[in-house]
Amino acid sequence: MKGIWAPMSELQITPLHALHREAGARFAPFAGYDMPIQYRDGILAEHAHARTRAGLFDVSHMGQAWLDGPNHESLARACEALCAADLVGLAPGRQRYTQWLNDDGGVIDDLMLNRPEGADGRLNMVVNAARKAVDYAHLTQRLPHAIRLTPRPERALLALQGPSAAAVLARVAPGFETLRFMATKATAGLEVSRSGYTGEDGYEISLPAEDAERFARRLLQEPEVALIGLGARDTLRLEAGLCLYGHELTEEIDPVEAGLSWSIAKRRRVEGGFPGAARILAALASGPNRRRVGLALEGRAPAREGAEIVGPDGAAIGVVTSGGFGPSVGAPIAMGYVEAAFATPGTVLGLVVRGKTLGAKIIPLPFHPHAYVKG
Amino acid sequence: MRFTRDHEYIEAGGDLATVGISEHAQQQLGDIVYVELPALGATLKKGDAAAVVESVKAASDVFTPASGEVVAVNDKLGGNPSLVNENAQGDGWLFKLKLSAPGELDGLMDAPAYAEYLKTVE
Numbered sequence: 001m002k003g004i005w006a007p008m009s010e011l012q013i014t015p016l017h018a019l020h021r022e023a024g025a026r027f028a029p030f031a032g033y034d035m036p037i038q039y040r041d042g043i044l045a046e047h048a049h050a051r052t053r054a055g056l057f058d059v060s061h062m063g064q065a066w067l068d069g070p071n072h073e074s075l076a077r078a079c080e081a082l083c084a085a086d087l088v089g090l091a092p093g094r095q096r097y098t099q100w101l102n103d104d105g106g107v108i109d110d111l112m113l114n115r116p117e118g119a120d121g122r123l124n125m126v127v128n129a130a131r132k133a134v135d136y137a138h139l140t141q142r143l144p145h146a147i148r149l150t151p152r153p154e155r156a157l158l159a160l161q162g163p164s165a166a167a168v169l170a171r172v173a174p175g176f177e178t179l180r181f182m183a184t185k186a187t188a189g190l191e192v193s194r195s196g197y198t199g200e201d202g203y204e205i206s207l208p209a210e211d212a213e214r215f216a217r218r219l220l221q222e223p224e225v226a227l228i229g230l231g232a233r234d235t236l237r238l239e240a241g242l243c244l245y246g247h248e249l250t251e252e253i254d255p256v257e258a259g260l261s262w263s264i265a266k267r268r269r270v271e272g273g274f275p276g277a278a279r280i281l282a283a284l285a286s287g288p289n290r291r292r293v294g295l296a297l298e299g300r301a302p303a304r305e306g307a308e309i310v311g312p313d314g315a316a317i318g319v320v321t322s323g324g325f326g327p328s329v330g331a332p333i334a335m336g337y338v339e340a341a342f343a344t345p346g347t348v349l350g351l352v353v354r355g356k357t358l359g360a361k362i363i364p365l366p367f368h369p370h371a372y373v374k375g
Numbered sequence: 376m377r378f379t380r381d382h383e384y385i386e387a388g389g390d391l392a393t394v395g396i397s398e399h400a401q402q403q404l405g406d407i408v409y410v411e412l413p414a415l416g417a418t419l420k421k422g423d424a425a426a427v428v429e430s431v432k433a434a435s436d437v438f439t440p441a442s443g444e445v446v447a448v449n450d451k452l453g454g455n456p457s458l459v460n461e462n463a464q465g466d467g468w469l470f471k472l473k474l475s476a477p478g479e480l481d482g483l484m485d486a487p488a489y490a491e492y493l494k495t496v497e
Binding site for chain 1: 403405406408409411427429430431432433434453456
């Protein structure tokens with residue numbers, strides 16, 4: 001049999017690498033980093049843990065950077081020229097999800113921008129590990145000289161996710177647990193936002209790399225907390241219906257097709273002035289040609305990324321972008337793109353897996369309900 | 376019990392043999408959520424992709440270590456694919472073959488040789 005993870009050389013490591021090894025991690029290369037895919041209990045148990053208690057994820061491979069400008073207004077305007085979010089209206093202490101767009105309206109990367117409390121002219125950015133270099137080159141080239149990009153490789157990033165996350169954080173780092181969803185706050189080197197990538201309530205915690213292991217060990221002393229690897233991170237985000245760059249998002253896919261219209265601000269729809277505005281505004285007005293959908297499979301066999309999606313007559317109408325077994329759903333699930341005419345929930349389709357057509361049905365996303373605490 | 380370099384095992388008694396994936400392979404794959412088995416009566420040639428074992432992360436082909444006709448498949452795996460994790464080299468077997476060329480097994484590793492081989496791939 002083949003397909004067993006193979007070790008690779010010349011990989012970067014995160015500040016928690018030794019801790020992962022001690023916890024029995026199985027590593028694999030991800031975006032140039034030697035990352036923990038799972039620990040001793042395995043992906044299914046880790047997934048369940050994050051859904052029921054609190055999972056601790058090391059996501060230090062992600063790109064953290066500052067964007068600095070003369071004041072918030074000019075910084076926000078400069079960044080708005082590269083994305084479709086309302087950043088001028090981003091209040092201090094708030095976080096926004098958006099995408100850097102290319103001139104055709106395709107997604108260069110999706111990211112979080114935080115406006116630190118008290119900051120007038122700084123945004124804190126978190127981008128995908130695999131797109132760091134592309135993003136930084138793009139921003140350096142396209143932002144005006146008055147805006148400075150400062151990568152922060154000296155920072156680690158942890159995510160604490162699950163229904164017990166707030167109670168745990170209240171014990172370990174009191175003061176952050178009361179943050180609202182998509183709010184952010186910094187104290188004593190910790191920069192915490194209430195957000196995540198699992199569909200659960202939780203926090204993302206940026207801290208100096210040299211403090212990361214001590215802080216992670218402190219969190220792990222709490223009875224609800226266990227380390228969760230990238231394997232379960234992927235099953236959790238798939239069930240939550242969240243996009244993964246390189247799968248649901250690429251330079252060819254625009255945010256409307258991807259079901260991310262909610263992240264395109266009303267003012268920006270009126271004013272335009274973002275890359276690919278012609279395509280994106282047309283898609284908003286008359287609907288995109290293809291749509292990201294959720295697929296529930298009939299049998300037990302999963303369909304993986306790349307599986308062709310066929311209509312009732314067997315003609316190709318799309319492709320699976322992420323697929324596997326949904327541990328909380330208890331069945332195989334997939335996301336993919338289909339022609340808009342087939343995107344209605346309830347539509348019955350086929351997924352071609354190893355030459356066989358498996359029955360599937362379009363169902364609304366997410367597969368597993370979000371449990372964000374929106375207060 | 377004999378092993379392949381791709382981590383299948385085969386255990387023969389006369390011309391009847393049981394095929395599965397090794398304990399090492401199930402550990403490496405992690406939680407197994409689906410197993411696709413060959414059709415009863417199928418004729419397989421050594422090295423053919425005969426079954427698919429799917430972990431949460433990925434699908435892996437299982438290549439038959441020897442040629443023969445499929446005379447049984449492990450029906451229990453349909454409802455309980457995690458049997459492969461629990462006992463890969465026992466209850467988690469995949470299929471049984473009526474061997475057409477039992478001599479093919481001579482080229483495979485025995486348990487001590489496989490254990491040595493694992494040291495080189497880790």
